[in-house]
Amino acid sequence: MAAWCTWRWRLTPSHLEIVSPVVIGSVRARLDRLDEPSSNKVLPITIHGDAAVTGQGVVQETLNMSKARGYEVGGTVRIVINNQVGFTTSNPLDARSTPYCTDIGKMVQAPIFHVNADDPEAVAFVTRLALDFRNTFKRDVFIDLVCYRRHGHNEADEPSATQPLMYQKIKKHPTPRKIYADKLEQEKVATLEDATEMVNLYRDALDAGDCVVAEWRPMNMHSFTWSPYLNHEWDEEYPNKVEMKRLQELAKRISTVPEAVEMQSRVAKIYGDRQAMAAGEKLFDWGGAENLAYATLVDEGIPVRLSGEDSGRGTFFHRHAVIHNQSNGSTYTPLQHIHNGQGAFRVWDSVLSEEAVLAFEYGYATAEPRTLTIWEAQFGDFANGAQVVIDQFISSGEQKWGRMCGLVMLLPHGYEGQGPEHSSARLERYLQLCAEQNMQVCVPSTPAQVYHMLRRQALRGMRRPLVVMSPKSLLRHPLAVSSLEELANGTFLPAIGEIDELDPKGVKRVVMCSGKVYYDLLEQRRKNNQHDVAIVRIEQLYPFPHKAMQEVLQQFAHVKDFVWCQEEPLNQGAWYCSQHHFREVIPFGASLRYAGRPASASPAVGYMSVHQKQQQDLVNDALNVE
Structure with a gap:
């Protein structure tokens, strides 16, 4: 099987478990690229610790996404390295409130296989069983690999100081290699001398720098070259021109809804205004310009992915990229009906989570640079629920690991008297993280600016995060409007x-x-x-x-x-x-x-x-x- 696989692994920070949703997002990007969302061609495997898997809330958030439409990947194989002490918990009663560390998997009714890590054949059997289950039922599955830690948590740790009885037993307990070698000898499969020789040959090969694993042939269909996105500056020119006639056609197309779709009265008013904008009878407001930016991109074959807790409608009732038919509850998305060869437009209302969802979108953006990937916070104030993702990945992932990412964060921000919980996206925190041109922080003030800003992010070769202090009251401010000419002939103005x-x-x-x-x-x-x-x-x-x-x-x-x-x-x-x-x-x-x-x-x-x-x-x- 390995001869036909391409392996990818995520570089992970020391913040335990946060990489799990990043992996899932990366897998979803590859499935979307294949246009096979239920395919078994991409398999996510995540490795957990017994203390972290039950102690870190991002695991629960990630499990909660596992069957949500915008985030499912056909199941994940979750392997828990259960050394029974976690980081170094002196008393198991302090580690959790459930009998097993994998009980969290019950929230999604995932099967959980407990297996003795001293029995490699049982581990191999359970692994095959878990893979068969995942591939058949497209659901998450847990392997609880019950083992022990022979040495300390780090070089300075002496575990017998806090687990004296456990480590008295461990010191007397043979290693898994010794146990398996004895088993093979008893079954007359191999002698102890044969086992020792195999170990020595393996170590000699390692010492000599030889390859000790079978080479595999990568599948080109899963490979992707990042060379077009290397060595770009933020202020370089990019092909931004859209002919006025085409812009009017697109504006008309995304504001026209089939007669069979019965719109809610306020939504119908918004779409009526957008038809007037397309005809040149009204200036463009924020929602009209933003949707038109997406239309121009998918028209050029560039996919767009937008997710967040209210992304289809927009927290402030301005976007309405998805129309809900009042007569039968069905939905209609105008941006998915530009033309047959268009780029995909995917908009997903997310689960109520910031940390796991933002990590997922980061993973997606690092695996799919051709897609304009956008995460929108319900209010910018709530984005700090994902501060680990912002600090460890978005602001520093390229500097630490060379992982480029063009993710856009839309963070509603502005002081309108809504109090301390609904006013600030914490602009200062993002600016504090800025160095070495690691990301962009923008505060657009007109519809034309957001139109050109989104197009710039997708059309330029540079792939670095874009943090946007997006507006609330400006969405309908009488002065915050732009003409069709400003959209057709302008560009993003940093000042x-x-x-x-x-x-x-x-x-x-x-x-x-x-x-x-x-x-x-x-x-x-x-x-x-x-x-x-x-x-x-x-x-x-x-x-x-x-x-x-x-x-x-x-x-x-x-x-x-x-x-x-x-x-x-x-x-x-x-x-x-x-x-x-x-x-x-x-x-x-x-x-x-x-x-x-x-x-x-x-x-x-x-x-x-x-x-x-x-x-x-x-x-x-x-x-x-x-």
Whole structure:
């Protein structure tokens, strides 16, 4: 069998069990590439420890995904190395609350085979049985390999200090090799001398650097070359042009629904507006531009995968990529009906999990660079439930293991008075992780920007994570709209200059900002009829667009008063992590100060009245309105 296999293994951090959903995501990507979701051609095998498999909650999250439509892979073989002490638990009663470490498998009714690791023939039999079950019933299966740890947890550990009775027995217990050699001699299969000679020959081969395993021939159908994605810079040009006529055709196609599909009234209104956008009668809102970006990509043969807890509809009722027929409960996805040869558009509402789902999507993106893979948090605040994935894989996986990944994270972020649990995606944490151009952090403020940002991520050769502070109130803000011409002829702008017709010579202050607060500043300035304050948006905070910012600020070279304005508290947001970049692009000798909320342990206040006062104060401070 090995002669016809291609083996792939995931490089794993020391955070136990987190690699399991990464493996499953990688397998699902390969199955989608084969377009055989129930195939036995790709087999996931995960290896667990007895303490970690029951102690780490990500295992339960991963099991919960095992039969979910967007995440199933036809079952996983889960091998538990059960050394009966875990890391070094002195008393087994402290390790778990169930008789067996594999009892967690019962939550998905997975069969569990307990086998004595001292009996290699029994282990081989159980392994074949587990594989047969998995391949037949497409479900997870556990092998509880009951064994022991002869030495300590690490070089400095002396296990007899905490397990004295167990290790008295282990020291007297023969090794599995000795037990099996004695068995072969008793059955007259091989003598002890034969067994010793086999061991010596094997060790000699290892010492000589010889190959000790049979070579196998890789199956090219499972192989994939990453060479087109090597050695790219974030600011390189890419083929972004879509003809206006084709863009209008696509906009019309994804806003047209068969008569047999009865839409809910609010959804029907949204699709009616999108038809008007396609006809040039309305400007594009966020949902219209985002869906059109996906349409252009699948039209060009580029697959798109989008998942999250409300991804089909969108947490804030803006996307509606999936329409639910009100008459019979069936669904219709316009983006799957562009043309016969289109790229696949897959959108999945995920299980209610951040850690395992984000790890899954990371694994998917590392195995399928041609697909635009997107994970959307319900609220950006909840993404820190997956902090291990962000720290150990997304931000540092390429630096540690050379694993490239083009995953997009959409994190709804913005201060609208919804309190400390629904305001902040913790922008500062992502900026703190940024170095060596390891990922991109963007805060798009217009529909055209999100359209071009998503296309850039898919069309460029570079494959690095993209973290997006996506909006909430801007989804329907009357000023946050874009024309079809901006989509057809524009590109993603990492920095956007002043949009009103101000005389640059009369400008005395420049306010720099990102995200929703821009519109608060713009509306207040227009209300005040101010002409001496310019407002500049930084749409990409990392890698910081020094060149673009210098071009934007060139006309304000005489200005000495610069302000960074943000909604987040002083100790959060972009101020601490990015102000050195701000200082590098403002004119020599100019001052830079902060306008925003005071430092706070909580991301936001809990009272709407307090929020509104804080918001007005920071806007007034930035514009210097008494």
